[in-house]
Amino acid sequence: DTAVSQTPKYLVTQMGNDKSIKCEQNLGHDTMYWYKQDSKKFLKIMFSYNNKELIINETVPNRFSPKSPDKAHLNLHINSLELGDSAVYFCASSLWTSGSHEQYFGPGTRLTVT
């Protein structure tokens, strides 16, 4: 009965590779997010989708491309990985129409680029 799940949990890859992280939520939420957390725990929003429509797109390199095939899924594809992409990536979801704006986070994907 996992609410927000991410795969994989750990991802180790070399510079220059392309990788994807998948996220699924079974809460019936209409809004999903990708965050990047650096080694100092600082959390930065990257993207947000509402009903499959991109609504927040922060200053993120073009190498990062989100895709939302439906309301329950939000994937993140990263091209030409760089050392600085090493971080923990969190997916989150919320129900915008509820008005509470509480976000539910997944367990994170720890990406290590060598």
Add this chain to the structure above:
Amino acid sequence: GDSVTQMEGPVTLSEEAFLTINCTYTATGYPSLFWYVQYPGEGLQLLLKATKADDKGSNKGFEATYRKETTSFHLEKGSVQVSDSAVYFCALRRGGTSYDKVIFGPGTSLSVIP
């Protein structure tokens, strides 16, 4: 722009000590305020929230009061336990119905020792 400032960590306390983690914010209008907690190896989860001035959010023995006059939302707990060891994030979201992001503070790491 909107921002959240938290006291720097790490904070180390003995079990049963009193906890205060300071949080101040800068925002236009009347934002909603949140405290999220991140336990080791996990994603963030909502601890408590307040949506208007003088509201007090509370959960699991933690409390925070929305003080508009001092633009603060300090987190307090009367007697901490080892299990409270985590990173605590103060956050805000501007009011209104537009699609807007949640702004997180830098996080404060808390270690409680027996």
